[in-house]
Amino acid sequence: MKQKRIEIKTADDYNNVVDDLLTDWLDNFANKEGLTREPNEEDFDDFGGDDVVSWIYTQKGMELYDRACSKLFKLGLKYFDERDLDIKSSGVLFP
Secondary structure, three states: OOOOOOOOOOHHHHHHHHHHHHHHHHHHHHHOEOOEEOOOHHHHHHHOOOOOOOOEEOHHHHHHHHHHHHHHHHHHHOOOOHHHOOOOOOOOOOO
């Protein structure tokens, strides 16, 4: 089966592809020991309730995420202006 090629013509295209890539990658963290943990009462308070978060990334998990963002940012700089890059996963919530 031939894989569909993704065309990236603009920084917005790149940002969207990176968002999807990071979000899919991070979804797998929930099944890997040491990358996530169960939220506690303080986490629920920070995020606004127990129906908002299912897990919290550990320090190790966040370090992996930050490194991935940094690498994808550097790659994006080869093709696009720094001001147009917004490298993040829309699936990550910050309190």
